[in-house]
Each structure stands twice: as C-alpha cells, then as structure tokens.
Amino acid sequence: MGLDTRGDISIVEIIFYIPILATSLIITLRHGFSRRAGWIFLLILAIIRIVGSAIHLASENNQSNTTLRITYSVLEAAGLSPLIVATLGFLNTIALHAFDGDRAVTLILRLLGTTSIVALALVIAGGIKLANADNDISKLNSASTLRHVGAILFLVLFIFLALLHLYYWAQRDRIMEHRRKLLIGISLALPFLGVRVIYAVLSSYAPVDPNDTNGSLAKFSTSTGAWAIYLGMAVIMEFIVVLIYTFCGITIPMLNDHKQGSTTNDYMENGSYDWSEPMSRRNQV
Template sequence: MVHITYSDGVSIGRLAYYVPALFVSVVVIAKHGARRSFGWIFLTLFCLIRIIGSAAQLDTINNNNPKTPETIALICTVLGLSPLLLSTLGILTRVYHSILDQTARTKFSFVVRAIQIPATVALILCIVGAADAKSPADILSESTVHIGIILFAVVYGLLVLLTGYALRQWRLTGLGESRLIIAVCVTLPFLAVRVLYSLLAAFSHDAKFNPSTGSASSTTIALVMETLQEAVVVLVYLAAGLMVPKPTGDFGRENQRSWHGRDGAPQQHYALSEQQRHEQPGV
C-alpha cells in the first residue's frame, strides 16, 4: 500500500501549482520577447526546479533507497532562492531600462552584473555544499551552504535598494513598468520571509527549521515560510507579466516624449493603429 506522508502531500500540491505556472511563464516570455523577459525566464527556471524537487520527494514513496531522491529534493529547496531573486532583478532591470537613457543603461548593466555575480556564486556554493554532504540532513550544516545563504540575503538587500530608487523615479517610468514596480514592492515582504527561513534553517540549529527531518512541525513551518511565500511571488510576477502590455520600440529617456505627456504624467507607449497614427499631429 502506498503511504502518503505530510511532506508528500505538500509536494503533490507543489506539482499541481508549478506545472501550470511553468506553462504560463512560457506564455509571458512569448508575449514580451526574450530580450525583455529575463525576469520571467528565471521564473521559468524556478518553476522547473520546484517541479523536479517535488517529483524527487514523491520518488521517495516506497523507495528502498530514498537517499538520492531525498538529496535531490533538498538541493532543489536550497537552490530555489537563486532564480527567484534573479527573477526579481530581471523585472527591476526592465523598469530601469524604461527610466534611463542609453549611456546610463550601459552603466546600470554593471550594477546588474554586480548583483548577478553573488547570486550565481551563492548558487554554486550551495551545489558544492550539497555534493559534499554525507547525508541529506547534513546539507544545511555545510559551511559553503552557509556562505551561499548569506550571499542570498545580501542580494535581497541590494534588490530592496534598487526598488527604493525605482520608486523615487516613479514618474519617469512607462505605464507598464510602473505596474512592475508595484509587483516587486508586493513581493518583497514575501521574499524577506523566504530568505529568513533559509537563514534560520542554516544557522538556528533548531530541528523545526530543518526540512530534512520530515517532522510535522518542520514541514508546516516550511509550508508557511517557504512554499506559500514562493507561490505568492510566482503568482504576482506571472499576473504582472500577463497584465503589462508589450511596449514597442526602445526604452529610455530618448523615448520620454512617447512615455510622458508635457506635464510629466506617464502615458502609454504601445503600438498604435494606422488610423491613430494619422490622427496624431506630426505623424
């Protein structure tokens, strides 16, 4: 007889959520084009990681050698933060490209790389730490995993700073990009809880925060502080991607006359019909 545990039930729920989310993220990428969809490309990667991790957890059911799927499931749990944070960075990058001129955008690309590097290093460290662990229960005790999680927290702090500056430049954003700022602001508290959970799992030495124990309390805490927080972030970003119209032309202040009226109020910058183009003066 198949015995479904609490953790298995959570994994089934994840699969039911992230499989459709994966298809929606692909639709969003197709809508906006790959060049302007870096945020949703990383979101697609995140959905894939969650699907693989959930499938690995379910593979432990009636498995005579569950160590390998347990390890894969826990590795996917640790690795999920990287694409989720990079998804936020990708969406913020699109916002900044609607604010900055070409020269400033070139400089901003160095800022993006400065945030991508620690996020990528953190991902690599977590993979190395997981590979070095003698058992799934030891993964969160590895020093390399600890460093990786600290780097994730640093990346989150940098994303908060970028969001704060984008809010100060609100009036310079296009109509669609202003909605993306709102989406990021909504998700930041949920990301904070998710990062906090990783820090507690790595440094608190409390079994309740160690998902490898499989206890009811640790599973419930993971469900509340990890699974639900991630699900909200994914939902908000997918909704934003579906709601925000696809802009035409290039971004930046060279297009501000299209993005903003004479009074500086944001205006739509999306494709016009031929009739609308002929009705506009000077077109």
C-alpha cells in the same frame, strides 16, 4: 508506504506549478527569453519545483535510494535562486531607457547578477556535500559553511534588490508607464520574498544531523523541521510571489511602452524618440 505531510505538500506543489509552467512559458514567449528580462526564471522555477516534488515523492517510497535524496536536496536548495534572479531581471527590464546613463545602477545590477550566480553555486555545492557527508564531521562542517555563505549572499542580494527598487520609486518619473506597473508588482512581492529568504537563512543554520531535533533552529530544517513552518515560510511565500509575477506578466503590456513613449526618458532632448537605438534593444522587454 504512505506519504507523510511533506509528501502531501509535494503533491500540492505539483498541482500548483503545472499551470504556472504553461503560463510562464506563454509569458516568456511574449516578453522574450533574455536573462535580463527575468520571465524565463519563472519557467525555470516551475520546472525545478515540479521535478523536485516528484523526486521527493519517489524518495519517500524508496528511502534507501541516496541518489533521489541528493537530487531532491539540491533542487530544494536551488529553488530560491530563480525568484531572486527573476526579480533582478525585472529590475533590469524596468531600467531599460530609464537608467541607461546611470553607471551606478548599471554597475549594481551587474554585481548583483554575479553574486546571484555565486550564491546559487555555493548552495548547490553545500547541498551535494551534505547529502554525501555520511556523518563525516569534516564533510558536514564544510557543507554547512557553503550553505551558510550561500544563504547569507541571498539575504544580501535581497536587501540590495529592495534598496534598488526603492531608488527606482524615487526616480519613477524616468520609468516608462507600464514598467512602473511592474515596479508595483515587485513592491507587492518583496515582503513575501523576504520571508522566503529569511527561511532559507534559518534553514541553512539548522542542524545537519537529522537526529538532532532539540536545537533552536531544528524546526527550520527543510527535511526534518516543522512542516507548518516550511509550508508557511517557504512554500506559500513562493506561491504568492509567483502568482504576483505571473499576473504582472499576463496583464502588463510593456511592449506598448516603446510605442507610446510616455515618459520624458523616452525622448531625446529635442522631444523625439531616439530611434537610432538598435532594434534588438528596443524590442527587449
């Protein structure tokens, strides 16, 4: 059986994410595997997309295999989370030494981190329930509710990330030199990430019945909707965000921030750097 257009898109994703996987591994080794750093989530996204695309190709050639369909739907739904959490991690990286004493920023970052975990859990649970619903109305409704809440939480997360990043810009003099460049990268990526989040919300409200193609949101379904919308609002948007973040990871020497101490926040009140900071914290990027 030949591949349909979505199968062709899956092949393109595999081709795109294989070099991203290798590059993100190098970046993660350079900057650290810390969740707060954010870089490891580019690696996780690449793995999710490669595995998910491969499973989608397998499912097209074996459409009776429900396990493949369930696995693909779960991975497809979970793919947005690494981009959101990576952005949150980069904001944590930028905040290092700049907002250490700002309790509001610290609290917001922690709340956003917790919310991201809840959103991912809801989206995955909704995807699993939907795949196993077998046209049971109560199960379909329950799965839809989980997907709706998870998608809305991702939208709320995105809004707060965007607002927090604007606050960082207002306080940019407190941020170390090279981390301001990472902030520029986030600014460039947010519009594309926003489109991806909007698609996730719209697709979560798309009809769950594959035979229902008449609803106004049916075209946003990740499995049966218009492939051009899926390509433009989901796949390409992710490509652009990943490329921006990967470029930042390759080109920005953030470790040099600790050596240069180029901003006022890198110094104590007497003008010298606070070397009493634990070594593990100073080396975190």
